[in-house]
Amino acid sequence: MKERVASLLEKVRNENPLIHNITNVVVTNFTANGLLALGASPVMAYAHEEVADMARIAGALVLNMGTLNAVEVEAMLLAGKAANERGVPVIFDPVGAGATPYRTEIARAIAGTVKLSAIRGNAAEIANVIGEAWAIKGVDSTGEGSVVELAQKAAKRLQTVVVVTGKEDVVADEQGVFIIANGHPLLTKVTGTGCLLTSVIGAFAAVETDVAFAAAAALACYGVAAELAYEQAGDNPGSFQIALLDALAIVSRVHVEERALIEGMNSHV
Numbered sequence: 001m002k003e004r005v006a007s008l009l010e011k012v013r014n015e016n017p018l019i020h021n022i023t024n025v026v027v028t029n030f031t032a033n034g035l036l037a038l039g040a041s042p043v044m045a046y047a048h049e050e051v052a053d054m055a056r057i058a059g060a061l062v063l064n065m066g067t068l069n070a071v072e073v074e075a076m077l078l079a080g081k082a083a084n085e086r087g088v089p090v091i092f093d094p095v096g097a098g099a100t101p102y103r104t105e106i107a108r109a110i111a112g113t114v115k116l117s118a119i120r121g122n123a124a125e126i127a128n129v130i131g132e133a134w135a136i137k138g139v140d141s142t143g144e145g146s147v148v149e150l151a152q153k154a155a156k157r158l159q160t161v162v163v164v165t166g167k168e169d170v171v172a173d174e175q176g177v178f179i180i181a182n183g184h185p186l187l188t189k190v191t192g193t194g195c196l197l198t199s200v201i202g203a204f205a206a207v208e209t210d211v212a213f214a215a216a217a218a219l220a221c222y223g224v225a226a227e228l229a230y231e232q233a234g235d236n237p238g239s240f241q242i243a244l245l246d247a248l249a250i251v252s253r254v255h256v257e258e259r260a261l262i263e264g265m266n267s268h269v
């Protein structure tokens with residue numbers, strides 16, 4: 001499994017997929033730099049006049065509702081429709097779903113309208129999209145519960161690959177589950193690390209049709225990069241943010257094969 005993960009990382013770098021992001025104002029620059037460091041090609045495009053054209057030529061479309069407004073939501077729906085028509089994978093990050101009724105309503109509307117290849121959020125966001133109670137404070141998950149059960153339930157309900165992140169990350173679809181235990185707690189002290197991760201999943205999904213495996217591989221590579229970044233930066237959030245970009249550029253087959261903590265269950269063995 002680790003060899004397959006490492007090969008997919010190399011495939012991302014070799015193919016340099018174009019990733020169309022409609023994302024939030026907090027993380028835009030960090031997301032573009034993270035994708036570039038990894039070896040993908042980011043573009044941010046929001047105008048209603050061009051989003052469909054951009055989505056059609058992308059390797060993946062990433063929809064992130066972190067600082068949503070009505071104009072941007074319409075852009076996401078237009079881009080999502082075009083991506084669906086062309087078979088371009090769409091990855092959705094329902095940032096802050098559950099924090100306000102508007103966010104919850106829009107997250108459910110996007111998940112119900114656009115055919116998603118995957119949805120990625122923290123436990124509270126995913127729970128709130130499917131109408132389960134789970135505490136959220138702004139964009140951060142504060143509740144507790146079984147993340148594997150939540151991911152499986154959401155995969156069934158939403159009929160897509162579900163990625164729930166936290167201390168351990170879970171990927172679920174109707175075929176089974178992956179659990180990935182890489183990463184570092186400092187990721188929670190830098191804003192945008194979840195959003196960048198969603199775009200990194202987009203980069204992996206652009207070059208691999210098995211979206212559950214693509215997501216699991218992205219999580220493992222990202223988590224290993226975070227571990228390398230911590231070794232470089234120590235407990236300094238500012239330095240860690242920069243070190244994470246550097247680590248995304250250098251994380252290699254050898255790092256992945258030595259460090260990836262990825263486990264597959266059911267048919268994902």
Ligand SMILES: Nc1ncnc2c1ncn2[C@@H]1O[C@H](COP(=O)(O)OP(=O)(O)O)[C@@H](O)[C@H]1O
Pocket residue numbers: 121122123139140141165166167168169182183184185186187188192193194195197222223
């Ligand atoms: N306690 C933790 N220990 C290690 N890694 C973590 C921890 N919490 C979150 N992460 C990692 O941080 C990244 C962002 O996840 P998360 O914080 O759940 O998303 P978001 O920022 O959208 O709330 C993921 O790579 C996840 O694995």
Ligand SMILES: Cc1ncsc1CCOP(=O)(O)O
Pocket residue numbers: 024026027066067095139190191192193194195196
């Ligand atoms: C702080 C904040 N507020 C709206 S979007 C955003 C960024 C959230 O980023 P992440 O979910 O990756 O922590």
Ligand SMILES: [Mg+2]
Pocket residue numbers: 095096121122139194195
């Ligand atoms: Mg988030």
